[in-house]
Amino acid sequence: QVQLVESGGGVVQPGGSLRLSCAASGFTFSSYGMHWVRQAPGKGLEWVAFIRYDGSNKYYADSVKGRFTISRDNSKNTLYLQMNSLRAEDTAVYYCAKDPGMIRYYFDYWGQGTLVTVSS
Amino acid sequence: QSALTQPASVSGSPGQSITISCTGTSSDVGGYNYVSWYQQHPGKAPKLMIYDVSNRPSGVSNRFSGSKSGNTASLTISGLQAEDEADYYCSSYTSSSTGVVFGGGTKLTVL
Numbered sequence: 001q002v003q004l005v006e007s008g009g010g011v012v013q014p015g016g017s018l019r020l021s022c023a024a025s026g027f028t029f030s031s032y033g034m035h036w037v038r039q040a041p042g043k044g045l046e047w048v049a050f051i052r053y054d055g056s057n058k059y060y061a062d063s064v065k066g067r068f069t070i071s072r073d074n075s076k077n078t079l080y081l082q083m084n085s086l087r088a089e090d091t092a093v094y095y096c097a098k099d100p101g102m103i104r105y106y107f108d109y110w111g112q113g114t115l116v117t118v119s120s
Numbered sequence: 121q122s123a124l125t126q127p128a129s130v131s132g133s134p135g136q137s138i139t140i141s142c143t144g145t146s147s148d149v150g151g152y153n154y155v156s157w158y159q160q161h162p163g164k165a166p167k168l169m170i171y172d173v174s175n176r177p178s179g180v181s182n183r184f185s186g187s188k189s190g191n192t193a194s195l196t197i198s199g200l201q202a203e204d205e206a207d208y209y210c211s212s213y214t215s216s217s218t219g220v221v222f223g224g225g226t227k228l229t230v231l
Binding site: 061100102107109110112 | 160166177211212216219220221222223224225
């Protein structure tokens with residue numbers, strides 16, 4: 001069965017950096033686009049970024065453009081999110097989510113999430 | 121990207137039907153059939169309930185249905201059950217950013 005397991009969350013100071021990972025199993029990782037979606041405490045969902053199955057195209061929300069970088073290593077079945085210049089408003093649970101195709105703009109499987117707290 | 125507009129809360133009694141609306145623009149909901157709906161119970165990851173406006177993934181009850189008219193999409197839940205009580209989010213492709221935009225979420229209470 002499809003499994004997505006995020007890791008790398010924690011507490012970081014404003015202006016700091018953090019790299020999240022998402023280990024995928026149960027499907028052919030290299031054939032599917034992948035997303036990051038976040039949810040601030042008590043708030044709604046916010047799409048963060050998308051990467052095509054082969055890493056050739058990447059798209060970002062305006063709120064993270066220029067600060068976050070999505071990447072993937074298909075040999076390791078792992079998705080990444082490099083987060084730089086972190087701000088208090090980046091505090092959220094970060095979910096990795098599978099796209100059902102090359103890019104279908106919805107999420108058929110989600111991980112359990114990893115909490116990132118930006119605070120001094 | 122501006123969020124899609126959903127009512128903050130809806131409620132219904134067991135057995136009844138409810139509808140949650142999701143209003144966007146011609147750049148998202150109205151322009152594409154890439155509307156999806158997610159159910160989220162407290163402390164859990166979201167679960168896909170509807171994709172491409174009206175399609176149900178396997179395993180999702182046929183009590184859940186989706187539709188769209190103009191810039192507004194809708195999720196209808198018929199025969200309400202206690203386990204349907206959750207937060208519901210709509211999302212859509214948006215040409216504004218070549219990405220995805222979510223609604224603010226709707227809390228469904230089963231009375």
